[in-house]
């Protein structure tokens with residue numbers, strides 16, 4: 001059976017590392033993002049160019065999956081923009097973090113139900129459960145993404161498991177200064193920049209897991225325990 005894993009936002013950084021790991025393990029990966037990167041080439045990775053904030057392009061991805069594959073092994077919602085606050089940015093992040101996963105999950109349910117075990121994984125953020133005064137809109141739209149884990153887990157059980165991953169720091173934004181880097185690292189008990197590995201490990205765990213649905217895996221280096229008042 002021809003049942004790939006769809007990863008949104010796999011053109012760079014964490015999503016790309018995840019796509020390569022799954023492709024090297026023998027999975028077919030459909031990678032959907034706005035840009036197609038030559039360095040992301042792998043015979044098992046099938047790139048699909050789409051801006052997922054645009055309804056027609058999102059629908060083209062859905063039609064492509066229905067037209068070319070018999071089933072879907074997993075959908076991983078990784079595509080994201082970490083934008084500053086502002087009305088336009090809030091709208092863009094709402095369309096990417098909420099509207100796109102909502103429509104994709106509903107439209108791809110039939111394909112997911114065609115395989116024996118299927119997974120949907122929402123890549124959220126630890127700020128989706130505690131807020132962020134510097135990225136209010138980002139945290140709020142990721143919170144909605146986190147909330148949809150619960151609804152879709154209930155809707156699609158038992159055949160499709162739906163889980164969330166809440167990372168703290170993975171990879172710092174390029175171009176940040178050393179002071180910002182040190183300040184950010186110090187926010188966790190484990191004071192290093194972990195890269196994509198913790199998220200890849202969490203995805204591999206969920207893909208193998210038989211008994212997790214509607215759950216949230218937090219990978220934040222113990223950030224919630226740092227500088228506690230008591």
Ligand SMILES: NC(=O)C1=CN([C@@H]2O[C@H](COP(=O)(O)OP(=O)(O)OC[C@H]3O[C@@H](n4cnc5c(N)ncnc54)[C@H](OP(=O)(O)O)[C@@H]3O)[C@@H](O)[C@H]2O)C=CC1
Nearest residue numbers: 009011012013014033034035051052078079080169170171
């Ligand atoms: N980096 C970190 O420390 C942390 C990351 N996370 C989460 O982990 C995930 C991976 O993080 P990271 O690798 O840093 O994310 P990046 O911001 O580096 O990459 C996000 C991906 O989303 C894609 N994307 C952005 N806009 C759109 C769009 N409109 N349509 C389709 N694809 C889009 C980008 O590709 P393109 O530009 O080609 O469209 C890119 O591949 C994200 O969900 C992020 O929120 C959570 C906590 C911390």
Ligand SMILES: Nc1nc2c(c(=O)[nH]1)N=C([C@H](O)[C@@H](O)CO)CN2
Nearest residue numbers: 080081082168169170171172173184
């Ligand atoms: N889509 C993205 N989301 C997030 C990013 C990013 O670069 N792209 N970065 C962060 C920060 O690294 C943060 O965790 C530490 O300052 C959060 N989300």
